[in-house]
Amino acid sequence: MPTTPTTAKAQPADIRRNSEARTARESATALRADTGRNPTCPHGHFNQEGMEFVVTNPKTPRPYDNFLWNDAIFSNVQQTGVGYCDYQVGGNEAIQLLTGVGRICDFDVFGRDHLMSRLFYIRDRESGEFWNVNGEPVWRKMDSFECRHGLGYSIITSVTNDVEASLRIFVPPGSDPVELWTLTLTNRSARSRRLSVFGYNQFQFKFKWGFDSYGDMIFRSSLFSKEHNAVVATKHPHRRPHDHLTGFLTADAPIVAFDGTRDAFVGLYNTLQNPEALIRGYCSNTPGSADATIAAAQFDIVLQPGESKEINLILGATDSEADIGALRKKYLGCFGEAFADLRSSKAEMVRNNQVCTPDVHFDELLNVWIKQATSFGATWCRWGWNGYRDIVQHGYGVVTFAPQRTRAILIEALHHQFSSGLALRGWNPVDEKPYSDSALWLVFTLISYLKETGDFALLDEVVPFYDGGSATVRQHIDQALDFLEHNKGTHGLNLIKYGDWNDSLTAVGREGRGESVWLSEAYAEAMRQMAELAQHQNDKARLENYLGRYEKIRDAINQSAWDGEWFMRCYDDHGEPVGSHRNQQAQIFIESQAWALISEVADEDRIERILNSCDEMLLTDLGYSLLSPTFPEQDDRIGRISCMEPGIAENGTIYSHTNVWMILGLLKAGRTDKAYDILQRIMPGFYSGKEGDPKLDCLPYAISNCYFGPDHRNNRFQQEFTWITGSVAWFNNVLLQHLLGARAEFGGLRIDPRIPSHWQECTVQRKYRGSTYHITIRNPQGLQTSKIDLKLDGRPVVGNLLPLPQKPGQYTVEAVLVP
Ligand code: GLC
Numbered sequence: 001m002p003t004t005p006t007t008a009k010a011q012p013a014d015i016r017r018n019s020e021a022r023t024a025r026e027s028a029t030a031l032r033a034d035t036g037r038n039p040t041c042p043h044g045h046f047n048q049e050g051m052e053f054v055v056t057n058p059k060t061p062r063p064y065d066n067f068l069w070n071d072a073i074f075s076n077v078q079q080t081g082v083g084y085c086d087y088q089v090g091g092n093e094a095i096q097l098l099t100g101v102g103r104i105c106d107f108d109v110f111g112r113d114h115l116m117s118r119l120f121y122i123r124d125r126e127s128g129e130f131w132n133v134n135g136e137p138v139w140r141k142m143d144s145f146e147c148r149h150g151l152g153y154s155i156i157t158s159v160t161n162d163v164e165a166s167l168r169i170f171v172p173p174g175s176d177p178v179e180l181w182t183l184t185l186t187n188r189s190a191r192s193r194r195l196s197v198f199g200y201n202q203f204q205f206k207f208k209w210g211f212d213s214y215g216d217m218i219f220r221s222s223l224f225s226k227e228h229n230a231v232v233a234t235k236h237p238h239r240r241p242h243d244h245l246t247g248f249l250t251a252d253a254p255i256v257a258f259d260g261t262r263d264a265f266v267g268l269y270n271t272l273q274n275p276e277a278l279i280r281g282y283c284s285n286t287p288g289s290a291d292a293t294i295a296a297a298q299f300d301i302v303l304q305p306g307e308s309k310e311i312n313l314i315l316g317a318t319d320s321e322a323d324i325g326a327l328r329k330k331y332l333g334c335f336g337e338a339f340a341d342l343r344s345s346k347a348e349m350v351r352n353n354q355v356c357t358p359d360v361h362f363d364e365l366l367n368v369w370i371k372q373a374t375s376f377g378a379t380w381c382r383w384g385w386n387g388y389r390d391i392v393q394h395g396y397g398v399v400t401f402a403p404q405r406t407r408a409i410l411i412e413a414l415h416h417q418f419s420s421g422l423a424l425r426g427w428n429p430v431d432e433k434p435y436s437d438s439a440l441w442l443v444f445t446l447i448s449y450l451k452e453t454g455d456f457a458l459l460d461e462v463v464p465f466y467d468g469g470s471a472t473v474r475q476h477i478d479q480a481l482d483f484l485e486h487n488k489g490t491h492g493l494n495l496i497k498y499g500d501w502n503d504s505l506t507a508v509g510r511e512g513r514g515e516s517v518w519l520s521e522a523y524a525e526a527m528r529q530m531a532e533l534a535q536h537q538n539d540k541a542r543l544e545n546y547l548g549r550y551e552k553i554r555d556a557i558n559q560s561a562w563d564g565e566w567f568m569r570c571y572d573d574h575g576e577p578v579g580s581h582r583n584q585q586a587q588i589f590i591e592s593q594a595w596a597l598i599s600e601v602a603d604e605d606r607i608e609r610i611l612n613s614c615d616e617m618l619l620t621d622l623g624y625s626l627l628s629p630t631f632p633e634q635d636d637r638i639g640r641i642s643c644m645e646p647g648i649a650e651n652g653t654i655y656s657h658t659n660v661w662m663i664l665g666l667l668k669a670g671r672t673d674k675a676y677d678i679l680q681r682i683m684p685g686f687y688s689g690k691e692g693d694p695k696l697d698c699l700p701y702a703i704s705n706c707y708f709g710p711d712h713r714n715n716r717f718q719q720e721f722t723w724i725t726g727s728v729a730w731f732n733n734v735l736l737q738h739l740l741g742a743r744a745e746f747g748g749l750r751i752d753p754r755i756p757s758h759w760q761e762c763t764v765q766r767k768y769r770g771s772t773y774h775i776t777i778r779n780p781q782g783l784q785t786s787k788i789d790l791k792l793d794g795r796p797v798v799g800n801l802l803p804l805p806q807k808p809g810q811y812t813v814e815a816v817l818v819p
Contacts, residue, residue: 042696053148053699055147055148058147062718063083066149068154071379073088075169080147117202118134121197121198130278134158137271151372152170162187162188163195168182170339170342171342172331177244185309187303187305191305196281196301197298197299198298201296202294216235220235220293221288225321228328231255231260233246252312253312257285258283258298262293277296283296349372353401355367355736355740366731369702370728377390378402384428392410397728397733398729398732399452407455409445410442414442417480418466418467435497436499437522443529444525450746456537459473481526489514491561493515493520493571494519494520497514499639506640506641509573518595521596521601522599565609565612566614567579567592569589572638579627586627587617622654622681630711653709657730659678659727666678670784675739694718702723706720745801747804751788751800751813754786757783757784760778772810773813774810774811788800788815790802800815
């Protein structure tokens with residue numbers, strides 16, 4: 001047996017017994033009302049409505065970050081305001097960075113210095129003392145600090161030297177590549193204050209995904225535009241994919257001096273902790289040319305005791321300097337309206353599908369933050385890179401509250417499918433590596449979209465293929481499934497080719513013969529879902545075809561992929577197993593266990609064995625590790641995954657995606673309490689109550705792609721890639737549609753709750769086909785069951801399917817769990 005990261009079963013602090021549940025919620029709410037604090041996170045707390053997370057420690061153990069975005073820009077804002085911002089205008093190929101070195105993967109390598117933008121320095125002109133509104137990088141003692149991360153905005157408030165500062169950063173809805181900043185300063189002392197304010201931003205102008213022209217620095221300049229009261233920085237190479245290479249920082253208050261080059265502002269041998277401009281007290285009006293391009297803008301103000309003053313600034317990108325005027329005109333003087341628009345669009349998002357359970361934190365995540373994160377993914381996917389499977393899953397993620405976005409994603413993805421049925425791995429930039437799974441994801445997203453909306457006309461819409469020709473949506477899907485059906489190996493399992501969901505298994509099928517157990521299970525599940533559609537449409541031929549294919553692949557999996565106590569992961573090109581007790585490394589992978597449950601290919605005996613094996617070999621306090629044991633060194637048979645550091649990414653982290661799949665599998669298998677246990681382990685903000693709980697350092701409002709695994713050299717359980725995770729798409733659906741069980745189906749709304757047995761009561765407000773269902777679920781006997789007595793508007797319903805609403809309306813639903 002491998003050395004495994006098994007730990008004792010957690011006893012989550014929040015588990016409450018039946019009769020206490022409601023009271024517990026009330027007292028939790030009361031506690032929050034009293035103190036305004038989540039009692040358990042040492043670095044901050046949610047506000048009363050759960051719509052903001054208030055970070056109270058400027059030096060959190062890892063960055064507590066937020067994402068702000070619209071259709072042209074996305075900005076990463078950490079608790080001190082620093083971070084990065086990328087933009088992509090229209091259908092242009094390249095993404096560029098306006099501030100900071102932007103990919104999370106990169107800034108771990110380049111370090112924090114590269115994120116120092118959105119800085120505000122305040123200098124007392126009497127004493128010469130200076131500090132940052134942000135806290136960093138000067139780190140002068142602050143009398144108070146807080147950062148409120150909200151949906152699409154962050155507000156940092158700090159008091160230093162009796163000057164209170166509030167910096168609000170947000171990205172307005174729409175498609176202008178701008179960030180809007182408002183700095184408000186208040187004099188909290190009894191004397192008049194003469195202050196200089198310096199805003200600082202570094203421009204990167206890097207093409208994100210490869211394109212770059214000869215040189216970089218030699219094409220850069222920056223200057224002050226009197227006409228626009230702006231520091232304007234430009235990169236003007238002879239070759240470029242588009243013109244948006246002008247960055248600017250402008251304000252409604254006069255910029256009294258500027259610097260366009262870092263050396264002039266900071267000084268060659270100084271740092272941002274002690275910039276020469278701050279030491280001497282003024283910017284030097286030096287334009288930039290072929291150097292580190294910045295915008296430093298100085299404002300001078302006087303504040304009487306108690307007086308406040310506000311400066312509004314725009315950081316943005318344009319085609320040319322001339323366009324800055326239009327953006328100034330559009331936004332200066334109207335920040336309030338733009339902010340109100342943002343707030344109301346987010347409030348509308350949050351209003352969809354509100355749940356109220358005994359677990360306040362469950363509600364905060366599902367009602368607010370999971371929606372926000374999956375919306376981000378459905379717009380910007382992987383930092384602006386559109387991977388096929390990733391964006392298609394995010395389309396699934398938003399289906400319950402933004403189905404029009406799901407539809408748009410489906411159509412866009414279908415444009416990137418080959419007529420053979422395979423699809424691109426990614427577009428913008430194009431990645432043609434033949435991952436077998438890409439097009440399969442279309443099925444799950446399409447079926448859930450049809451169930452949610454009833455928009456069957458989509459099936460007949462004609463969409464071009466990537467390599468020419470066109471076909472209806474239904475034919476596209478048929479092609480995808482036929483491709484998989486006809487690309488199987490000697491064990492009757494689907495060929496993996498360059499990889500599947502686990503895109504780091506790059507060598508297993510390099511020669512074209514390797515087979516994937518996970519893909520076969522996902523294919524099986526796709527067949528079942530397609531069969532449901534065929535049944536709904538009374539299409540007997542298709543129904544039989546799909547069911548026949550399901551049985552064939554189910555049998556192949558059970559015959560050839562069962563390892564004795566769990567399912568293997570693959571056969572390589574030479575027919576050798578991967579993810580088997582016969583291997584030295586990676587004897588077990590979680591994803592082929594989870595999908596054995598989801599696709600219901602495993603019988604009850606195998607389910608039991610799988611669960612025992614997973615608990616024994618993979619379970620940690622924070623959920624299941626992806627595999628065990630980790631690869632210590634390169635294995636040419638397996639590929640990229642084996643070169644990763646142990647405990648990093650696919651090589652043995654605790655992956656959120658695979659854990660939420662396991663939760664779904666457990667719910668389907670009727671293990672509701674076990675499902676909830678895994679949920680509390682994997683989700684941030686649920687604490688074990690154990691000393692040294694690593695989650696205390698994690699962001700409680702943002703699910704991450706994974707936690708570093710138990711084998712990581714120095715940072716076990718650190719969150720890796722907060723916000724950037726396909727798991728949020730599944731969390732939204734699994735929790736709402738499967739755990740709370742308010743599930744859209746072709747024939748109506750299924751009420752199939754699989755709640756933990758200690759929840760005595762919970763409510764769900766579910767929007768479905770233009771109506772709102774007010775659902776109350778009761779479990780007076782504390783059962784782990786899916787059997788219910790159901791009433792619709794007071795009248796008993798036979799079974800658990802509410803028929804399609806005849807007309808849009810408000811419906812009351814009561815469900816009582818029974819033995
Ligand atoms: C990353 C990729 C995603 C892949 C996952 C597992 O999150 O973006 O496409 O499925 O890793 O390999």
